[in-house]
Amino acid sequence: MPRIERQLAASRPWVFAILALGSAAITAGSLAYFDAGAAAPFVVEKLPLPHEQLWLLWLRVHVAAAAFALPACLVLASHTVLRRAPRVHRWLGRVAGAVMLLALAPSGFYLSLFAKGGLPSTLGFVLSGAIVVVATVEGVRAARAGRFADHRLWMLHVLAQLSVAVTSRAMLFAFDAADVNADVAYLVSLWLPVVASAVLVEMAAPRPRRRTQSTPAKGEGVDGFCPVSRDCATHLHPDLGGIHEAPPRHHQLVDAPAQLGDVARVAS
Numbered sequence: 001m002p003r004i005e006r007q008l009a010a011s012r013p014w015v016f017a018i019l020a021l022g023s024a025a026i027t028a029g030s031l032a033y034f035d036a037g038a039a040a041p042f043v044v045e046k047l048p049l050p051h052e053q054l055w056l057l058w059l060r061v062h063v064a065a066a067a068f069a070l071p072a073c074l075v076l077a078s079h080t081v082l083r084r085a086p087r088v089h090r091w092l093g094r095v096a097g098a099v100m101l102l103a104l105a106p107s108g109f110y111l112s113l114f115a116k117g118g119l120p121s122t123l124g125f126v127l128s129g130a131i132v133v134v135a136t137v138e139g140v141r142a143a144r145a146g147r148f149a150d151h152r153l154w155m156l157h158v159l160a161q162l163s164v165a166v167t168s169r170a171m172l173f174a175f176d177a178a179d180v181n182a183d184v185a186y187l188v189s190l191w192l193p194v195v196a197s198a199v200l201v202e203m204a205a206p207r208p209r210r211r212t213q214s215t216p217a218k219g220e221g222v223d224g225f226c227p228v229s230r231d232c233a234t235h236l237h238p239d240l241g242g243i244h245e246a247p248p249r250h251h252q253l254v255d256a257p258a259q260l261g262d263v264a265r266v267a268s
């Protein structure tokens with residue numbers, strides 16, 4: 001396993017805990033947006049807006065969708081849930097995918113038109129939202145086709161972009177404490193995590209090997225195919241949504257060539 005992958009695997013529990021806490025803190029701080037009587041600073045500094053009620057509606061949709069999407073993606077990334085409760089993974093994945101495609105991203109795109117920092121800021125949010133949309137669609141398609149290595153990579157991109165909400169706010173706090181110009185701080189705190197998250201995923205989870213034959217030979221399974229049984233390709237096919245209901249012992253989800261050795265050992 002490359003060094004960067006090893007380091008990221010070791011820091012995984014900490015990263016997940018920080019993201020879960022960050023998500024909870026952001027949600028708690030956003031409750032004021034649902035109180036008609038309260039004038040939250042983030043809302044007040046936006047005024048006047050051309051369609052104030054519409055903007056407020058999209059903001060509420062956005063906050064509610066985000067409060068669900070980030071924790072849901074953390075649960076979906078859990079190996080334990082995938083192994084012990086594949087049905088939960090599959091159903092939560094469907095709901096989270098729908099929430100991201102129908103609520104989180106569209107609301108983010110609308111809000112981005114009035115974002116602090118003007119056009120550069122709008123473009124940063126649109127880039128992040130576009131990565132989420134493309135990665136979610138491709139990730140779902142990959143899972144349905146049984147291409148689990150692709151699925152994992154795309155969904156890591158989704159999680160990485162959702163994590164920008166947390167890293168970006170942490171950076172804003174740091175810049176504020178260091179008295180950095182607020183406009184510069186806002187742009188850097190947006191663009192840096194968006195780009196860095198995408199680069200980090202590509203570095204840490206390299207592109208999976210492409211499948212060159214319809215059925216893998218014994219011991220050659222990659223990307224969702226069992227390396228043990230030639231027939232396994234059909235077992236893993238889309239009818240199961242890419243996930244075994246009750247996997248036979250040797251049918252492991254192989255999502256990286258590095259795991260092939262382990263699976264072959266389990267089977268022998």
Ligand code: HEM
Nearest residue numbers: 023030066070105108111112114115116125129132162165
């Ligand atoms: C598809 C990914 C996302 C996009 C494109 C996006 C986009 C945006 C935009 C454009 C704004 C308005 C910023 C401004 O007016 O300056 C915003 C605000 C907000 N977003 Fe997101 N966002 C995304 C994901 C998330 C996530 C995952 C969370 C929470 C974990 C989140 C929580 C919030 C909150 C609470 C606000 C209100 C502003 C605040 O209280 O800081 N967003 N988002």
